[in-house]
Amino acid sequence: MSEFYPTIKKIAYEGNKTDNPLAFRFYNPDELIAGKSMRDHMRFAMSYWHTMVAEGSDMFGVGTLAKKYGSSDPMEQARNKAHAAFELMDKLDIDYYCFHDRDIAPEGSSLTESNKRLDEITDLLKDLQQEYKKKLLWGTANMFSNPRYAHGAGTSPDVDVFAFAAAQAKKAVELTVKLGGEGYTFWGGREGYETLLNTNMGLELDNLARLMHMVKDYARSIGFKGDFYVEPKPKEPTKHQYDFDASTVIGFLRNYGLDKDFKLNIEANHATLAGHSFQHELRLARETGFFGSIDANQGDMLLGWDTDQFPTNIYDTVFAMYELLKAGGFTNGGLNFDAKTRRASNTNEDIFYSYIAGMDTFALGLKMAQKIIDDGRIDNFVNERYASWNNELGQKIVKGQISIAELEKYALGMGDVKVGSGRQEYLEAILNSMLFG
Ligand code: XUL
Ligand code: CO
Secondary structure, eight states, X not given: OOOSSTTOOOOOBOOTTOOOTTSXXXXXXXXXXXTEEHHHHHOEEEEHIIIIIOOOOBTTBOOOSOOSTTOSSHHHHHHHHHHHHHHHHHHHTOOEEEEEHHHHSOOOSSHHHHXXXXXXXXXXXXXXXXXXXXXXEEEEOOOSSSGGGTTOSTTOSOHHHHHHHHHHHHHHHHHHHHTTOSEEEEEOTTOEESOGGGOOHHHHHHHHHHHHHHHHHHXXXXXXXXXXXXXXXXXXXXXXXXXXXXXXXXXXXXXXXXTTTEEXXXXXXXXXXXXXXXXXXXXXXHHTTOEEEEEOOBOOTTOSSOOOBOOOOHHHHHHHHHHHHHTTSXXXXXXXXXXXXXXXXXXXXXXXXXXXXXXXXXXXXXXXXXXXXXXXXXXXXXXXXXXXXXXXXXXXXXXXXXXXXXXXXXXXXXXXXXXXXXXXXXXXXXXXXXXXX
8 A cells, every 4th residue: 555644754763953853852762761661651642533534624614634545435535544544653653543433434324334334444453453563542432423413422312312322332342342442432522511491411411321331331241451431521512511520520430330440531621621720630530540541632721612732832741741650650541642733734744743743742741740750849848738647636637536626625725827838939940940950
């Protein structure tokens, strides 16, 4: 098969002094950081939907990016697209990919036909995985694009739509297992509402959990050992998405008994849409044991929607990689670039520039995060700030060995309390000195 990106050679690490724009400056896959290769820390993944499918259309204009892969026949296109995907991953030295069922094969006129097409394309993907030594990070089902899902999938008011969604997710799980996928993601496409005037929220939430339980039980029954993820997002496409943010999703998973099998897939742009920082969502996931995987991108602070830009903000990646290191690294998760080039960045080179920028930004973030941990000043400051919790009183509270009346007695006898400084500006300054000094 002839190349789809003939002007691009394999991207290599050349260091920060290079003037070659098609080289890595910071991502050196085999370099060890704290005894582990950058490749193993990052577990970078390509998102099939943005990179291989999306043509750059928006509400004001049609696509600007060529994604036809030399054919107008949908199935030939799908086959060519698969070859192009592996060529691209190979050239970028990306080990993993993620897909929705409808990204890899076009939907047919019936579920049977759609499934047949998926069987054919996943046979090809399986062969390509072997040939190129690539792996599937996670699979998912697109249960939001087709008009049947206008009112949601698992949360549809129509039981037939629920049945269709269940069948579609069942197939997507089978394909994920067939391809050795390490995760299966639920992003709540249109699982939310536009107005409460027409919505039975209680039934919708119960049904969403019912669907997740069914998918989970079925996946386990056919041997899926990986993690399930829910990917929080507060709005878009619906006004209110049920999977609003990490905290909401954790509550949902615990409430419905899904917390043993499900973790979170945290996306940077979804975090900021929810009014949180990327780090906040990762921190919460880590502290609660729900840290799973990452959708790497960034939003634009001046825009209120999901712009899915390739990440280039160093502060964000430093903080994200700090949370990753503190979480002890990924288990089944990875860094999936759920990101797209701007529609005006319209050449094949732009796709490569974008991935290189994103991968380098995370690689630099990883190096800097390890530097912060090795330096120890920030971690030590935090430990000292909470040191009183290690004294006798603190430990009694932590262990539940003291009553509120005893605390009152203690407080009555101690006079006023003088608290120490939070030293925010000092910490921000030493952070800058570590990053840029
Ligand atoms: C949508 C989004 C999805 C999920 C997978 O905002 O992030 O692409 O990552 O369904
Ligand atoms: Co995403």
